[in-house]
Structures are given as C-alpha cells and as structure tokens.
Amino acid sequence: MTTVPDSPTSTARQPIGTPATPAAPVRSARHTALALAAVCLGFFMILLDGSALNIALPAIERDVHGSMAALQWVVTIYTIPLASILLTAGSISDRWGARRLFVSSLAAFTAASLLCAVSPNLTVLVVARFLQGIAAGGLLPTTLAIIARTYPDPIERAKAITVWGATGGLALVAGPIGGGALTELLGWRSIFLINVPVGLITLYLAQRYASETPRREARAADLPGQLTGIIALSAIVAYLIEGGSLGWLAPVPLVLLAVAVVTAITFVAVESRSQHPMLPLAVFRRAAFSASITNGFAFQFGGYGLQFMLAIYLQQQWGLSAEKTGVYFLPFGIAWVFGTIVLNRRLVHRGPRFLLWTGALSSFVGSALLLGVTDQSTWPLFAIGTGLTGLGCGVFSPSLNAAALLAIDPAYAGLGSGVLNTARQVGMAMGVALLGSLIGMHDTMLGLRVSVVLVALCFFAIIGLSVAYVPRKETA
Structure with a gap:
C-alpha cells in the first residue's frame, strides 16, 4: 500500500517580476466533475494496487518460486523510489505543470503495470515494480494540485478533496476483497492487468478535462542529495530484508549496513551544505x-x-x-x-x-x-x-x-x-x-x-x- 501527499502546495516560489498566476479557466460542472473523476481514478489505482498486492503475495511466491525475501522486495522496491521522489516532485511539477506530470506519470504507471502482469520471472517483476514506484512518485503529488486548480472556490475545493479522500477509503476496503477474488479467479497477474484499461480511461479524462497548472521557475534539483538518499534508504531496507534471510551478522547484510551508515552520513553532510537542499535539515x-x-x-x-x-x-x-x-x-x-x-x-x-x-x-x-x-x-x-x-x-x-x-x-x-x-x-x-x-x-x-x-x-x-x-x- 501506499499513501499520498496531503498538500498541493509547492515549495517553489514565483520570482518577483513574473506575471501573476492566471485564474483557472471557467468550466462547466460536467467538465470539473470529469476532471475530478480522472484524479480520483488515478489515486484509486495506486492504492488499490498496493492493498490488493499484499493478498496476492503468496500466489506470486508459488508461481515464481521466490522466497520471503523476494516477496519483501516486490513490495519495497516500489516504495523506495516513491519515497525518494516525493520531495522533488513539487519542483518537477512547477517546471512541467501538474497535469502534464500527472498524465506522463500515469502513462508510465499503466505501462509498468502491464509489464508486471506479463513478467516471466521474479527479476522482471521487481524491475517493473521499481518503474511503478518511480511513476507513482510523480503521479501522487499532482492529484491535489490539479484539484486546487480545478476548484478555485475554497468551499467547492473542500468538497472535492472529501471525494478524493473517500476514494482512498474505498480502495482500502476494495483492495483485499478485490485482490483476493481476482487472484482466486484469474491469477495474481490480473491485479496488475486491471490497471491497463482503468489507466487508459483515466488518461483520456485527464487530457480532455483536467486544467493545467501554471508553470513557474523552480529551484535547482539537488542531485547529490537525491542520489545519496536513495542509496542510504535502499541499503538499510536491503539490510533488513537480507539480514532476515541470510542472518543479521552474515557478510552481505553487514556490508549493506555499512553502506547505509556511510551514505546516510554523506546525505546529512550534503544537505547541510547545499544551497538548494532536497531536505533542509533546519x-x-x-x-x-x-x-x-x-x-x-x-x-x-x-x-x-x-x-x-x-x-x-x-x-x-x-x-x-x-x-x-x-x-x-x-x-x-x-x-x-x-x-x-x-x-x-x-x-x-x-x-x-x-x-x-x-x-x-x-x-x-x-x-x-x-x-x-x-x-x-x-x-x-x-x-x-x-x-x-x-x-x-x-x-x-x-x-x-x-x-x-x-x-x-x-x-x-x-x-x-x-x-x-x-x-x-x-x-x-x-x-x-x-x-x-x-x-x-x-x-x-x-x-x-x-x-x-x-x-x-x-x-x-x-x-x-x-x-x-x-x-x-x-x-x-
């Protein structure tokens, strides 16, 4: 499973002297409702995929002959890039526009879901899940930004966000039941395959009805912080997974722990000295x-x-x-x-x-x-x-x-x-x-x-x- 950002606010600020943010175009109630439907469907896909996957994991283990450690990687290899990208997704959205990032990320998520469904072995499945995580990292932070653009009136926006939140609750309940039923009737691959038609419908709705957010000058990307953060997180998660499989004091887990400690210290040093840190330590x-x-x-x-x-x-x-x-x-x-x-x-x-x-x-x-x-x-x-x-x-x-x-x-x-x-x-x-x-x-x-x-x-x-x-x- 996964969670989502709770605020559409970006950390980037509009430079002095640039034109004021244009008002959102006036649209009919039908257009705004369909734009909200697109955002909620994208959100629903991400949460349903995660909650359904937990139920399907033993079936995946039997089919691809993986271990418990392999099952953990199927889940965590998705979460690691998602967690790492969230902090910089706002800057990307500022440069590209939230709708453009939403559509691009949704297309990538749909394609990665198809790759998960047709994966011939565990290696391909893990790679596909990693790609899903990258796409989700770009997709999730844009949902509320599009809602804010579509509903400039605070009262209407609050109602739309309530619908968005209820969609997450529905996915939480539907995931285990739907995932279990799909796995029993059609096999575990169906929980990924169902994302394809839903994703295509969502892409159509988003491109046709969602309003683009204004593009702004964004701060420079903190690539050293991004890289060291990903390595540190990946290494500590790998230590926890492989340590449980091989033994906490086995050579490979100990090397992973050492890498995690060194890169975490490096990450703190990089962020404390960067002019545009991904994570301001202050x-x-x-x-x-x-x-x-x-x-x-x-x-x-x-x-x-x-x-x-x-x-x-x-x-x-x-x-x-x-x-x-x-x-x-x-x-x-x-x-x-x-x-x-x-x-x-x-x-x-x-x-x-x-x-x-x-x-x-x-x-x-x-x-x-x-x-x-x-x-x-x-x-x-x-x-x-x-x-x-x-x-x-x-x-x-x-x-x-x-x-x-x-x-x-x-x-x-x-x-x-x-x-x-x-x-x-x-x-x-x-x-x-x-x-x-x-x-x-x-x-x-x-x-x-x-x-x-x-x-x-x-x-x-x-x-x-x-x-x-x-x-x-x-x-x-």
Missing part, C-alpha cells in the same frame, strides 16, 4: 515538527507493515485462500474507513493532538490483542484486534499532516507535507522489510509476537509524542 530543529515526522514514520511502519505481515501469516499458517484472506481483513478496512470518514470529521474540532493520541490508543489496544492470536480458532480475537487497529488508524492518520503544519512556518507548508509523506513511505518500506523478515523466522509464532510488539510500540510512541509535543488547537 526544519527538524523544532521538536514539534520532528515529533510529527516521527509519528508519520511510526504510523506507516505499524499500520501497513502489520497488514503485509498478517496477509502472509493467514495464508501460510492458517492455510486460507487469497479470497478468504481478503474477507478476514474486512474489519480492518471497514473500521479504518469509518474512523476516517465519520469519527475524524466529527471530532476534528478537538484538534489534531486529541485525534492523534486517542486514535493511536485504539490502535495500540487492538495490536496488543493480536498477541493472543494463535490458530484459526482465535479468529474472533483477530477480527477485534485488527478492527480496533484499523479504527484507530482511521481516526488519527488524517490528522498527521495537520499536526506537522501546526509545527512549521506556513511559508514552508509544501515542504513540511513533503517531508511527512516521505517519512511515511520510508516507514512503510522498513516495516515491510523488518516485519516480513520476522514472520519468515523458523519459529513463526515467535516472529508473529515480536512483530506485533513492535507494531504496538509504534502506536504507543505516537501517543507519547503527541501528548508531549503536538500543540493544542487553541494554543497553536
């Missing part, structure tokens, strides 16, 4: 902002890492089919959507701090209950535990961006949103890597319990950091 001097970024990382590590790990566990240890596994995830998905669309909206007046700690408390209790899960006879505990976890994630996850923006200068809202969403993608990649390695241990029950403890600790950390650092609404 933003972390505010404890409230650093806490919000840590919360984003912990949320993605726990919420999505848990889903990946449990999807493998149900099929390998309980012997469930892909379709039945999707049914078992219904409490998780439905409760998440209910928490987002109903509870979060009803309680939003209490401020992000309240939503963060109360939602994380529900997820903490739910994940702790999963410690009692053993064989299939404990399915009621599984349903209650995953339901409470999903409910809590639905309550607090929409407030992560609000908390981060409360802690940063409004002039850097786009940067703050980009850093938060990058941290979330990094958390997901590391969650899948580490929890996948643990569930692949020889003692599966021990791996399950250690994984659940780590997830519960992530939610507990969100409670503590939110109470300690996230400002109250009335004092922000």
Whole structure:
C-alpha cells in the first residue's frame, strides 16, 4: 500500500517580476466533475494496487518460486523510489505543470503495470515494480494540485478533496476483497492487468478535462542529495530484508549496513551544505515538527507493515485462500474507513493532538490483542484486534499532516507535507522489510509476537509524542 501527499502546495516560489498566476479557466460542472473523476481514478489505482498486492503475495511466491525475501522486495522496491521522489516532485511539477506530470506519470504507471502482469520471472517483476514506484512518485503529488486548480472556490475545493479522500477509503476496503477474488479467479497477474484499461480511461479524462497548472521557475534539483538518499534508504531496507534471510551478522547484510551508515552520513553532510537542499535539515530543529515526522514514520511502519505481515501469516499458517484472506481483513478496512470518514470529521474540532493520541490508543489496544492470536480458532480475537487497529488508524492518520503544519512556518507548508509523506513511505518500506523478515523466522509464532510488539510500540510512541509535543488547537 501506499499513501499520498496531503498538500498541493509547492515549495517553489514565483520570482518577483513574473506575471501573476492566471485564474483557472471557467468550466462547466460536467467538465470539473470529469476532471475530478480522472484524479480520483488515478489515486484509486495506486492504492488499490498496493492493498490488493499484499493478498496476492503468496500466489506470486508459488508461481515464481521466490522466497520471503523476494516477496519483501516486490513490495519495497516500489516504495523506495516513491519515497525518494516525493520531495522533488513539487519542483518537477512547477517546471512541467501538474497535469502534464500527472498524465506522463500515469502513462508510465499503466505501462509498468502491464509489464508486471506479463513478467516471466521474479527479476522482471521487481524491475517493473521499481518503474511503478518511480511513476507513482510523480503521479501522487499532482492529484491535489490539479484539484486546487480545478476548484478555485475554497468551499467547492473542500468538497472535492472529501471525494478524493473517500476514494482512498474505498480502495482500502476494495483492495483485499478485490485482490483476493481476482487472484482466486484469474491469477495474481490480473491485479496488475486491471490497471491497463482503468489507466487508459483515466488518461483520456485527464487530457480532455483536467486544467493545467501554471508553470513557474523552480529551484535547482539537488542531485547529490537525491542520489545519496536513495542509496542510504535502499541499503538499510536491503539490510533488513537480507539480514532476515541470510542472518543479521552474515557478510552481505553487514556490508549493506555499512553502506547505509556511510551514505546516510554523506546525505546529512550534503544537505547541510547545499544551497538548494532536497531536505533542509533546519526544519527538524523544532521538536514539534520532528515529533510529527516521527509519528508519520511510526504510523506507516505499524499500520501497513502489520497488514503485509498478517496477509502472509493467514495464508501460510492458517492455510486460507487469497479470497478468504481478503474477507478476514474486512474489519480492518471497514473500521479504518469509518474512523476516517465519520469519527475524524466529527471530532476534528478537538484538534489534531486529541485525534492523534486517542486514535493511536485504539490502535495500540487492538495490536496488543493480536498477541493472543494463535490458530484459526482465535479468529474472533483477530477480527477485534485488527478492527480496533484499523479504527484507530482511521481516526488519527488524517490528522498527521495537520499536526506537522501546526509545527512549521506556513511559508514552508509544501515542504513540511513533503517531508511527512516521505517519512511515511520510508516507514512503510522498513516495516515491510523488518516485519516480513520476522514472520519468515523458523519459529513463526515467535516472529508473529515480536512483530506485533513492535507494531504496538509504534502506536504507543505516537501517543507519547503527541501528548508531549503536538500543540493544542487553541494554543497553536
């Protein structure tokens, strides 16, 4: 699975002396509705692909004869380029225009999905997933920018963003059920192949009805920061995956760990000296902002890492089919959507701090209950535990961006949103890597319990950091 940027704001500023941003062209209600449909379909494709893939992983393993480490790479090789590109996607959008980047990225994502569907072996599948991740990194940040351009009126824009958010919730519920059904009926390749007709329809709608955003002069690309960041992230994820497969102190994992440490130090040095850093380190001097970024990382590590790990566990240890596994995830998905669309909206007046700690408390209790899960006879505990976890994630996850923006200068809202969403993608990649390695241990029950403890600790950390650092609404 994946997540998306919460703000269309770009970090680039319009130079003095340039013409004012032209108003969006006046369009009929039908045109704007079809433009919104294009954006929501693109968003739906990305989220559906990710949530459906978790259910199909054991079938992929059987077909391509891969290992647990191979399954982890199928997921994380998508997330790594996505996380790395998010911070610079705003600058690319400024140069090209959001619609142009959306259309180009969507075309690339559709083509990469076709390549995934026809992959003859694991190597080609991993390469295709990497290309999907690059395309998604360009696609996701443009969705809200196009909505902002299409709906200049704040009230109408808010309604459109609500529809956009509901689309994400629908994908979250439909992914496990649809992915399981498609895998059982047509095979795992169908979850990628379905992106092709949907992608072509979305391309047509976007090119015909979506408005282009104005192009602006953007800051210079931070190529050294981009390169060292990708290498550092790739190396630490590779260490977590290969360490679980080969042994944490085996020569290859140790080399990967050394590469991760050296390139991470280099990345910090490069960013601290760059005139146009991809990640200005000064933003972390505010404890409230650093806490919000840590919360984003912990949320993605726990919420999505848990889903990946449990999807493998149900099929390998309980012997469930892909379709039945999707049914078992219904409490998780439905409760998440209910928490987002109903509870979060009803309680939003209490401020992000309240939503963060109360939602994380529900997820903490739910994940702790999963410690009692053993064989299939404990399915009621599984349903209650995953339901409470999903409910809590639905309550607090929409407030992560609000908390981060409360802690940063409004002039850097786009940067703050980009850093938060990058941290979330990094958390997901590391969650899948580490929890996948643990569930692949020889003692599966021990791996399950250690994984659940780590997830519960992530939610507990969100409670503590939110109470300690996230400002109250009335004092922000």
